[in-house]
Amino acid sequence: MLAAQTFAFAASCLLGLTRGLDIGLSTKCVVIPKELGMCHDVGYSEMRLPNLMGHTSLAEVISKAADWSHLLQTGCHPFARTFVCSLFAPVCLDTFIQPCRSVCLAVRRSCAPVLACHGHSWPASLDCERIPAGEDMCLAPLSKEEEYIYKEFPKPTCQGCPAVEDAFSYTAVLEAFCHSNFALKAKLVKRKADSGGPEYGIEGQVEFINQGLLLPYDTRNLIQQWLLINESCAQRMTRSNRSIVYIMVGDVKQGKVFISRLYHWQRRDSQLILATRKWRHHKC
Numbered sequence: 001m002l003a004a005q006t007f008a009f010a011a012s013c014l015l016g017l018t019r020g021l022d023i024g025l026s027t028k029c030v031v032i033p034k035e036l037g038m039c040h041d042v043g044y045s046e047m048r049l050p051n052l053m054g055h056t057s058l059a060e061v062i063s064k065a066a067d068w069s070h071l072l073q074t075g076c077h078p079f080a081r082t083f084v085c086s087l088f089a090p091v092c093l094d095t096f097i098q099p100c101r102s103v104c105l106a107v108r109r110s111c112a113p114v115l116a117c118h119g120h121s122w123p124a125s126l127d128c129e130r131i132p133a134g135e136d137m138c139l140a141p142l143s144k145e146e147e148y149i150y151k152e153f154p155k156p157t158c159q160g161c162p163a164v165e166d167a168f169s170y171t172a173v174l175e176a177f178c179h180s181n182f183a184l185k186a187k188l189v190k191r192k193a194d195s196g197g198p199e200y201g202i203e204g205q206v207e208f209i210n211q212g213l214l215l216p217y218d219t220r221n222l223i224q225q226w227l228l229i230n231e232s233c234a235q236r237m238t239r240s241n242r243s244i245v246y247i248m249v250g251d252v253k254q255g256k257v258f259i260s261r262l263y264h265w266q267r268r269d270s271q272l273i274l275a276t277r278k279w280r281h282h283k284c
C-alpha cells in the first residue's frame with residue numbers, strides 16, 4: 001500500500017512538471033491485463049505499450065514479468081513492486097516516467113542478494129546506471145530517511161536450511177539462547193496461493209523470547225522474507241493444512257540475519273517449555 005500511495009503522490013507532483021516529447025503517436029495505452037497481477041494495486045489501471053523494457057505486446061510483457069513475481073513476493077524491498085511495474089507497466093501519461101536511479105539502486109541493493117540466492121544475477125536490462133541520475137522527473141524518489149531505514153533493516157541471509165533439533169535438554173536450549181542474538185516463536189503455514197503455487201507464511205504474531213537486534217515491527221516481515229529466500233527451507237518446515245510452531249534462534253551480523261537453530265514447539269515438550277520459562281531469569 002505504501003508503494004501505491006507513494007506512486008500516486010509522485011505522479012501528481014510530476015504531472016505538472018512533465019513537458020517532454022509527444023509519445024502518443026508511437027505508443028498506446030492498454031488496460032493492465034489480469035495476468036499481470038503484480039502490477040494491480042499500483043495506483044493506476046492503464047499502461048503504455050511498448051513499455052520501458054521494450055516489450056511490444058502484452059503477451060511478451062506477461063511472460064517476462066513472470067520471472068519477477070516471485071522476487072516481488074519475497075518482499076525484498078518495499079519499493080520493488082513500484083519499481084518493476086514502472087518499467088513493465090508504465091503509467092499512461094503524456095510522457096514516460098522512469099523510476100528514479102536512487103530507487104533502482106536501493107531495490108538492487110536489497111533484491112540482488114535474493115536473486116543471487118535463486119541462482120540469478122541482476123538482469124542487464126535493469127541496469128541502474130542507464131537511468132538518468134536527476135531526481136526531479138522520475139518516479140518516487142526515496143527520501144534520505146527512507147533510504148537509510150531500508151538500508152538499516154536486518155535482512156535475511158541466503159543460507160542452507162537449519163536442521164530441526166530433536167533430543168535436547170532445557171539446559172542445552174538455554175545454552176543455545178545464550179550463544180545467539182535472538183530467539184522467537186512463530187507459527188508457519190503453507191496455503192494454496194491464488195496463483196496455484198504453494199505460499200508460505202506466518203500465522204499470527206511473532207513472539208520474542210529474546211529480541212536481540214531485531215526490530216519488533218519488522219520481524220514478521222523479516223521471517224516471511226527468510227522463508228521465501230530459500231524456499232526449500234519453507235517447504236521442509238511446513239505441512240499442508242496444518243500450522244507448525246517453531247522456536248527460531250539466530251544471529252544478526254552486519255545487518256544479515258542467519259537462523260542457526262530450529263525447535264519444533266509442541267505442547268507436550270516440557271524441556272522447551274521449561275527453557276523458555278527459565279530464560280527470563282537465566283544468567284548466561
Ligand SMILES: *[C@@H]1O[C@H](CO)[C@@H](O)[C@H](O)[C@H]1NC(C)=O
Nearest residue numbers: 117158159160161230232233
Ligand atoms: C537452500 O537450502 C538447501 C537445503 O539446506 C541447500 O542445499 C541450498 O544450498 C540452499 N540454497 C542456497 C542458495 O543457499
Ligand SMILES: *[C@@H]1O[C@H](CO)[C@@H](O)[C@H](O)[C@H]1NC(C)=O
Nearest residue numbers: 190191192238239240241242
Ligand atoms: C487441504 O484442505 C483442502 C481444502 O480443505 C483439501 O482439498 C486438501 O485435500 C487438503 N490437503 C491435504 C494434504 O490434506
